[in-house]
Amino acid sequence: MEETVGLAAVTVLGVLEQAYFSLQVIYSRRKYSVSPPATSGPPEFERVFRAQANCSEYFPIFIVVLWTSGVFFSQGLSSVCGLLYLHARLRYFRGYSQSAQGRLAPLYFSAQVLWALIGFSSLGIFFTFCRVYLNLDLLHGLCCALNLI
Amino acid sequence: MEETVGLAAVTVLGVLEQAYFSLQVIYSRRKYSVSPPATSGPPEFERVFRAQANCSEYFPIFIVVLWTSGVFFSQGLSSVCGLLYLHARLRYFRGYSQSAQGRLAPLYFSAQVLWALIGFSSLGIFFTFCRVYLNLDLLHGLCCALNLI
Amino acid sequence: MEETVGLAAVTVLGVLEQAYFSLQVIYSRRKYSVSPPATSGPPEFERVFRAQANCSEYFPIFIVVLWTSGVFFSQGLSSVCGLLYLHARLRYFRGYSQSAQGRLAPLYFSAQVLWALIGFSSLGIFFTFCRVYLNLDLLHGLCCALNLI
Numbered sequence: 001m002e003e004t005v006g007l008a009a010v011t012v013l014g015v016l017e018q019a020y021f022s023l024q025v026i027y028s029r030r031k032y033s034v035s036p037p038a039t040s041g042p043p044e045f046e047r048v049f050r051a052q053a054n055c056s057e058y059f060p061i062f063i064v065v066l067w068t069s070g071v072f073f074s075q076g077l078s079s080v081c082g083l084l085y086l087h088a089r090l091r092y093f094r095g096y097s098q099s100a101q102g103r104l105a106p107l108y109f110s111a112q113v114l115w116a117l118i119g120f121s122s123l124g125i126f127f128t129f130c131r132v133y134l135n136l137d138l139l140h141g142l143c144c145a146l147n148l149i
Numbered sequence: 150m151e152e153t154v155g156l157a158a159v160t161v162l163g164v165l166e167q168a169y170f171s172l173q174v175i176y177s178r179r180k181y182s183v184s185p186p187a188t189s190g191p192p193e194f195e196r197v198f199r200a201q202a203n204c205s206e207y208f209p210i211f212i213v214v215l216w217t218s219g220v221f222f223s224q225g226l227s228s229v230c231g232l233l234y235l236h237a238r239l240r241y242f243r244g245y246s247q248s249a250q251g252r253l254a255p256l257y258f259s260a261q262v263l264w265a266l267i268g269f270s271s272l273g274i275f276f277t278f279c280r281v282y283l284n285l286d287l288l289h290g291l292c293c294a295l296n297l298i
Numbered sequence: 299m300e301e302t303v304g305l306a307a308v309t310v311l312g313v314l315e316q317a318y319f320s321l322q323v324i325y326s327r328r329k330y331s332v333s334p335p336a337t338s339g340p341p342e343f344e345r346v347f348r349a350q351a352n353c354s355e356y357f358p359i360f361i362v363v364l365w366t367s368g369v370f371f372s373q374g375l376s377s378v379c380g381l382l383y384l385h386a387r388l389r390y391f392r393g394y395s396q397s398a399q400g401r402l403a404p405l406y407f408s409a410q411v412l413w414a415l416i417g418f419s420s421l422g423i424f425f426t427f428c429r430v431y432l433n434l435d436l437l438h439g440l441c442c443a444l445n446l447i
Contacts, residue, residue: 001221002281005274008217012270015210019267036249037192037199043335050335053206057351060209060358061313068306072299100334118317121310125303132300150370151430154423157366161419164359168416185398186341186348202355209358 007070010082011063017086018059021052021093044097051096051103055089058114065117072124078117085113156219159231160212166235167208170201170242193246200245200252204238207263214266221273227266234262305368308380309361315384316357319350319391342395349394349401353387356412363415370422376415383411 028034028048034041039049062085070078088110095102130136177183177197183190188198211234219227237259244251279285326332326346332339337347360383368376386408393400428434 001277005221005277005281008221008270008274009278011213011217012267012274015214015267015270018210019263036252037195037245039199046335050337056206057354060361061316063209063213064309064361065313068309072303072306096335103334114317118310118313121306121313125306125310128299128303129307132303150426154370154426154430157370157419157423158427160362160366161416161423164363164416164419167359168412185401186344186394188348205355212358212362 003075004067004070006075006079007067007082010066010079010086014059014062014082014086017089018056021055024093024097025049025052047100048097051093054096055093058089058110062114062117065114065121069117069120069124072128073120074124077120081113081117081120085110085117088113152224153216153219155224155228156216156231159215159228159235163208163211163231163235166238167205170204173242173246174198174201196249197246200242203245204242207238207259211263211266214263214270218266218269218273221277222269223273226269230262230266230269234259234266237262301373302365302368304373304377305365305380308364308377308384312357312360312380312384315387316354319353322391322395323347323350345398346395349391352394353391356387356408360412360415363412363419367415367418367422370426371418372422375418379411379415379418383408383415386411 025048028045029036032042032045034045040046062082066078066082066085069081088106091106092103092110095104095106127138130138174197177194178185181191181194183194189195211231215227215231215234218230237255240255241252241259244253244255276287279287323346326343327334330340330343332343338344360380364376364380364383367379386404389404390401390408393402393404425436428436
């Protein structure tokens with residue numbers, strides 16, 4: 001379990017962030033008197049609602065790449081990327097709550113972190129395939145080669 | 150695999166519940182003549198649609214805390230919480246289908262179960278951190294202390 | 299890790315597909331001038347938007363049954379089903395983008411693949427339960443019986 005405890009900690013932090021976003025939507029519903037099941041209302045409410053919906057939509061994708069990257073490539077690197085992603089999502093949510101423009105910079109950053117995690121996952125899976133099916137330890141070979149230089 | 154088979158069983162039950170909710174939306178679309186891609190219509194349809202959307206949104210969060218709590222804390226306790234959560238979601242869906250008011254009691258209960266799972270996950274991760282990085286077995290120590298009293 | 303590397307590869311492929319769908323929504327927002335947080339507009343935009351929302355909603359369910367089926371039943375069979383599902387979702391997205399009717403055939407096919415994965419998961423979990431708690435290796439017994447015939 002020591003190989004995944006960092007990923008699990010980042011995961012629980014992500015769940016707490018989602019809980020915080022959900023509570024903000026509830027407060028916003030009260031503030032702007034938008035009762036369920038309605039999802040449209042003043043732009044201030046709709047921005048908060050869409051910000052939470054977007055974060056929820058990306059949450060499973062984030063968790064999936066966090067864990068594949070962490071298990072098949074590097075737990076440390078994945079956990080750091082995970083923390084960067086969660087921080088970017090917090091800035092995205094706050095920015096979007098204020099203006100549609102305010103969501104863009106943190107959104108682009110969070111997308112870049114996701115691409116990094118996808119890249120690490122792909123590398124890790126590729127190395128594992130080589131090791132398991134071709135009996136070829138590329139990661140070990142790479143480390144040796146870098147040591148020699 | 151014996152350490153996760155209970156979690157896997159609850160997970161598959163949760164997937165079946167989501168399938169049931171999706172079918173209810175399809176029936177409701179037919180009944181109230183709301184063809185895709187439209188998502189607005191009479192309040193009866195919108196309540197069913199939102200009930201399913203809300204359950205879908207919470208599904209990944211539920212699965213994530215079910216497994217972190219089950220792997221890092223206790224499979225038995227997590228599985229029981231998982232069954233309670235799935236039952237609460239069923240009552241939520243049926244309550245919301247009848248009236249917006251009817252969703253509240255089971256929604257609050259399902260949220261409490263999620264908080265319990267988040268608490269167990271955090272405890273389990275904290276104990277694992279202590280054991281792995283500080284070589285300190287708090288859980289074992291706690292059990293010994295309780296035995297002595 | 300050799301028991302899950304195929305599942306991980308299909309998972310990352312699924313994430314890339316979701317990224318492709320998200321980009322299509324962004325292009326469609328620009329093409330039909332629908333700025334966030336608005337989610338309604340011309341039917342052409344709404345179909346693309348709903349197609350992506352539906353795929354996102356099913357993504358966690360797909361990942362969950364892919365892995366339970368792969369870990370508790372058969373990695374090879376699950377991975378093949380996973381590829382079929384992802385291909386069906388691509389055809390669904392393209393079909394729905396053109397007409398509401400065009401989404402139906404691939405949607406039904408993708409649902410059948412999900413039901414197969416749910417069936418494999420249930421079988422695998424049932425066999426594991428029998429082996430762990432009843433000390434009864436049904437899968438091994440079944441293979442022996444088939445060999446004898």
